[in-house]
Amino acid sequence: MLNGKRIALIIGGGIAAFKVPEMIRALRAEGCAVTPIVTKAGAEFVTPLTLSVVAGEPAHQDLFDVSREAEIGHIQMSRNADLLVVVPATADLMAKMAQGLANDLASTLLLATDKPVLIAPAMNVRMWDHPATQRNIRQLQADGVRFVGPVEGPMACGEFGEGRMSDPAEIIAAIRAALTEGPLSGRHIVVTSGPTHEPIDPVRYIANRSSGAQGTALACALRDLGAQITFVTGPASVPPPAGVKVVRVETARQMQTAVQEALPADAAVCAAAVADWHVLNAGQQKMKKDGTGRAPALEFGENPDILAQVSQMPEGRPALVVGFAAETEKVMEHATVKRARKGCDWIVANDVSPATGIMGGSENAVTIIDAQGPETWPRLAKEEVARRLAQRIASALTTKE
Known part of the structure; x- marks a missing residue:
């Protein structure tokens, strides 16, 4: 897939740079x-000589290289590549990109390029969460910069949280997606997936049997058609896809916030099995038996309706909003009513009663309900359902242009 492609790889100054030669x-x-192209700080972690040897061509550092600048080398370098990739993308490099600064070779290339840019952020969790960094992220996303990661995990500084760089395999998957001229190239799609967990107390929660497999497969299929994906996932049992921006949540209210922050988007696909209710009187400590034989009385409040909120946005509504209806009886009747009530464009309806084995299984049998009526597909592997649905989404977005 990458044969004949050329990447300008910018190496920032973070400990994660040691993974770059492998990549x-x-x-x-x-x-x-x-x-x-290695920054001055990046060269403190991986030497230009090492990079030159593994790349099979010189590693560049200096903006004012007389032999190259006689031919405006930094301009040519930025235009000859099919893709510019920043690994690791430090908070400093991201700030320069967001502000349009160009005071070294790396930042000048990023400002001079007319090619797509993909970055793999890596930094301390506090730096990632800082309002300035979050502001820069929003600006870079608005500028069309693609992100892969960061992910949550242990860091070299000893802390734990979001800010760890994605693994090289995930970055390479994102590179493949960025270089694929698919029908969804340049599109941003938000996909929700997995169950939500609604706490009863610090150790117990209410959940459902969703594995997240269908949402994950769909995110992969849309990614492979060239889309930039923000994948908002509850605590699923399947791992999230590589090459997409992953936002992990637990509760329905956290998912609502994550979806709002991910917008605007060209399409939203709400495949998550969001709990309808949360516990109003959740315990702050583990609830104990009191010897009376009576269970504690739980009070429930309705969770936000994410699908309806996105579907009914007065401004900035995605061009296509797709919901899922997992039913155990009267599937078509309930799904048709759900589509009308929530205002989404399509509903993907399926029967998840225990006898079907679909909830948590490897196959799915769906009916797509849109303004023209129902379209029923045969029982298929979830990956094939995802592929067909992604193609249908791509066709719909192209038609809406």
Whole structure:
């Protein structure tokens, strides 16, 4: 897939830079040419000589290289690549990009390029959460910069949280997606997936049997058609897809906030099995038996209706909103009513009664209900359902142009 492609790979100054040589080797194994550009800080973690050897071509550092600048080398370098990739993208580099600064070779290339840019952020969790960084993220997303990661995990500084760089395999998957000229290239799609967990107390919760497999497969299929995906997932049992921005949540209210923050988008696909209710009187400590034989009385409040809120946005509504209806009886009747009530464009209806084995299984049998009526598909592997649905979404978005 990458044969004949050329990447300008900018290496920022973070400890995660030690993973870059491994990534360069993998890219070259797929037939991709890699031009390393290392920042002054990046060279403290991985040497230009190492980068040159693994890339098979010189690593560049200096903006004022007389031999290259006689031919305006930084301009040519930024235009000759099919994609600019920043790994790791530090808070400093992201700030420069967001502000349009160009005071070294890396930032100048990023400002001078007319090609797509993909970044893999890596930084301390506090730096990632800082309002300035979050403001820069929003600006870069508005500028069309693609993100892969960061992910949650342990960090070199000893802390734990979001800010850890994605693994090289995930970054390479994102590179493949960015270089795929699919029908969804340049589109941003929000996909929700998995169950939500609604706490009863600090150790117990209310949940459902959703594995997140269908939402994950759909995110992969949309990614492979060239879309930029924000994947908002509850605590699913299947791992999230590579090459997409993953936002992990637990509760329905957290998912609502994450979806709102992910917008605007060209399409929203609400595949998550969101709990209808949350516990109003959830215990702050573990609830104990009191010897009376009576269970504690739980009071419930209705969770936000994410699908309806996105469907009925007065401004900035995605061009296409797709919901899912997992039913155990009167599937078509309930799904048709749900589509009308929530105001979404399509409903993907399926029967998840225990006898079907669909909830948590590897197959699905769905009916797509839209303004023209129902379209029933045969029982298929969830990956095939996702592929067909992604193609249908791509066709609908193209038609709406």
